[in-house]
Amino acid sequence: MTDETQVPQSDDLPEQLRVRREKRARLLADGVDPYPVELPRTHDLRQIRETYSDLAPDTATGDVVGVTGRVIFLRNTGKLCFATLQAGDGTELQAMLSLNKVGADALSDWKSTADIGDHVFVRGEVITSRRGELSVLADEWRMAAKSLRPLPVAHKDLNEETRIRQRYVDLILRPQARETVRTRAGVVRALRDSFHGRGFIEVETPMLQTQHGGATARPFVTRSNAMSMDLYLRIAPELFLKRCVVGGIDRVFEINRNFRNEGSDSTHSPEFAMLEFYAAYETYDSMAVLTRELIQESAQAALGTQVVTLASGEEYDLSGEWTSLSMYPSLSDALGSEVTPETPAELLHKHAERLELEVDPKLGHGKMVEELWEHLVGDQLYAPTFVRDFPVETSPLTRQHRSIDGVAEKWDLYVRGFELATGYSELVDPVVERERLTEQAGLRAGGDDEAMRLDEDFLRALEYGMPPSGGVGMGIDRLLMALTGLGIRETILFPLVRPE
RNA sequence: GGGCCGUUAGCUCAAUUGGUAGAGCUGCGGACUUUUAAUCCGUAGGUUCUGGGUUCGAGCCCCAGGCGGCCCA
Numbered sequence: 001m002t003d004e005t006q007v008p009q010s011d012d013l014p015e016q017l018r019v020r021r022e023k024r025a026r027l028l029a030d031g032v033d034p035y036p037v038e039l040p041r042t043h044d045l046r047q048i049r050e051t052y053s054d055l056a057p058d059t060a061t062g063d064v065v066g067v068t069g070r071v072i073f074l075r076n077t078g079k080l081c082f083a084t085l086q087a088g089d090g091t092e093l094q095a096m097l098s099l100n101k102v103g104a105d106a107l108s109d110w111k112s113t114a115d116i117g118d119h120v121f122v123r124g125e126v127i128t129s130r131r132g133e134l135s136v137l138a139d140e141w142r143m144a145a146k147s148l149r150p151l152p153v154a155h156k157d158l159n160e161e162t163r164i165r166q167r168y169v170d171l172i173l174r175p176q177a178r179e180t181v182r183t184r185a186g187v188v189r190a191l192r193d194s195f196h197g198r199g200f201i202e203v204e205t206p207m208l209q210t211q212h213g214g215a216t217a218r219p220f221v222t223r224s225n226a227m228s229m230d231l232y233l234r235i236a237p238e239l240f241l242k243r244c245v246v247g248g249i250d251r252v253f254e255i256n257r258n259f260r261n262e263g264s265d266s267t268h269s270p271e272f273a274m275l276e277f278y279a280a281y282e283t284y285d286s287m288a289v290l291t292r293e294l295i296q297e298s299a300q301a302a303l304g305t306q307v308v309t310l311a312s313g314e315e316y317d318l319s320g321e322w323t324s325l326s327m328y329p330s331l332s333d334a335l336g337s338e339v340t341p342e343t344p345a346e347l348l349h350k351h352a353e354r355l356e357l358e359v360d361p362k363l364g365h366g367k368m369v370e371e372l373w374e375h376l377v378g379d380q381l382y383a384p385t386f387v388r389d390f391p392v393e394t395s396p397l398t399r400q401h402r403s404i405d406g407v408a409e410k411w412d413l414y415v416r417g418f419e420l421a422t423g424y425s426e427l428v429d430p431v432v433e434r435e436r437l438t439e440q441a442g443l444r445a446g447g448d449d450e451a452m453r454l455d456e457d458f459l460r461a462l463e464y465g466m467p468p469s470g471g472v473g474m475g476i477d478r479l480l481m482a483l484t485g486l487g488i489r490e491t492i493l494f495p496l497v498r499p500e
Numbered sequence: 501g502g503g504c505c506g507u508u509a510g511c512u513c514a515a516u517u518g519g520u521a522g523a524g525c526u527g528c529g530g531a532c533u534u535u536u537a538a539u540c541c542g543u544a545g546g547u548u549c550u551g552g553g554u555u556c557g558a559g560c561c562c563c564a565g566g567c568g569g570c571c572c573a
Contacts, residue, residue, distance in 0.1 A: 015545055016510045016527050058534090073537070080533035098533060116526080130534045149510080153525050155537050156512040161568055358573075498567065 016150045023113045024146045034146035039121040042066040045087040048126060049134065057132035066123040067136055068144050069093060070172065071116050072154060081110060090178050094135040095122040101139050110141055117147035167494055180490060184480050186302030188255060191275060194297045200251040200277060205240030207233060207257065214238030216450045218261040233259035239458045241278050245469055246461045253277035255476065266487045267418050269495055273476035282470035284409045284425045288386050291413060291421055291472050292322055299483055310485025324386035327373055334376035339369065341391060341406025348372060366391035381414045396436040396452065399425040415482040421474035428469065430462035
């Protein structure tokens with residue numbers, strides 16, 4: 001325990017911080033531990049609420065309980081004090097301290113030391129007040145943990161920055177913040193349940209990698225002192241999960257963090273949770289069905305419905321079959337002019353110019369098709385939609401379509417205009433894969449620092465033979481966005497922010 | 501990377517044309533034995549994000565920077 005004399009007499013602190021430090025010091029001086037190690041709690045607040053859900057006003061149960069909670073409201077009168085206690089899950093219960101039950105000293109201690117924000121213990125009879133409020137009528141109270149900072153006022157919203165920087169305060173004050181944490185946990189748990197029910201094995205693959213790959217993105221670089229080498233934080237687990245499939249883990253999934261060295265906005269975070277799963281003898285068609293089922297089962301398990309209510313209040317229907325459309329035909333329709341994998345890049349640039357869409361003039365056919373498609377079609381999509389058959393050149397790890405030249409067996413799942421998941425019939429021919437990665441390495445040498453590297457060990461694994469497989473990647477944060485309508489920074493408990 | 505907006509008390513926000521920086525809640529002192537954001541009386545609380553500049557005088561105008569938000573690339 002800190003010696004009281006070591007507590008600085010901080011005259012320069014704002015009054016409200018100073019006062020609480022003085023109250024802590026006073027407790028210590030009186031021989032009372034403001035942070036006791038243990039309290040004789042008999043029930044949590046939820047248990048009390050559930051057990052005594054139907055008491056009439058002004059009822060005395062005769063049952064004595066010991067409860068704890070954070071004081072969130074105080075209504076002190078002369079000889080009878082009320083406090084609303086809040087449990088971590090947001091459950092509230094009223095504590096009443098009356099002169100004739102706790103005595104003059106305890107009541108006066110309460111008034112002079114208990115503040116909003118403090119954790120307190122109250123022992124007493126379960127009763128209802130005359131107004132019918134379920135309460136514990138104290139015959140004893142103790143400080144459980146003295147709060148040294150005033151809680152922000154509960155009746156005005158904290159500004160968004162403070163909510164993110166001090167998420168602990170956000171969680172105390174805002175039911176929606178607590179709800180989001182529970183929903184996220186429920187979704188992740190539902191995903192795992194769904195996978196386990198379908199014979200998938202969960203693995204954890206390296207997040208520190210000597211070579212990054214599996215996506216086109218810039219990595220974070222870090223340094224191993226012991227190995228005297230640079231390491232990369234992974235941008236995707238794909239190449240390791242495929243090694244798993246080569247090794248016979250035929251149905252495999254991983255839920256873990258990816259890191260991409262980019263800025264953040266309402267749909268991007270440099271650190272984000274990713275689900276990837278691979279299954280031997282499946283294709284992008286069957287994986288699309290599985291992906292839909294996973295999302296629907298998550299919604300059902302975490303929210304109890306597949307017609308979810310978004311933060312805006314509107315309803316969003318995830319139930320039933322979802323539409324799918326093909327990239328080249330849908331782009332052709334929107335453009336009013338046929339685009340195929342043979343359409344030269346120059347012509348696509350002319351289309352972009354006509355649409356006053358600014359693009360990098362160096363972009364080739366594949367990226368131009370995707371740019372135009374996103375602008376003309378993707379931005380308009382609202383209902384869940386699988387967009388199928390992407391240009392081969394922008395999907396180096398994807399299998400060539402079995403019957404359409406120049407197109408890859410890849411889909412993207414769009415929900416309310418943003419990309420939620422992407423699925424493939426995986427490329428498993430090691431010779432073609434080597435050609436594709438060699439091309440990427442060439443782009444890299446040419447200055448494209450998002451292009452992929454040649455991963456010899458990955459190619460060696462493929463050379464042992466990978467069964468035909470389907471694979472899917474889905475952002476967990478984005479799944480939460482889809483189910484709740486929240487921005488990505490609300491779905492992540494502690495998003496990256498610059499230091500204050 | 502560019503543009504625009506914001507940054508004021510513990511929290512949420514005001515402040516006219518450049519002229520003593522205010523309110524609500526919170527805090528502190530007091531009254532009150534059935535309150536529900538209790539009420540009533542009294543009272544305190546400020547490096548106006550930081551650093552420069554202009555001016556008799558700057559929260560406000562100018563310059564540079566920090567942090568945040570939105571839009572664009």
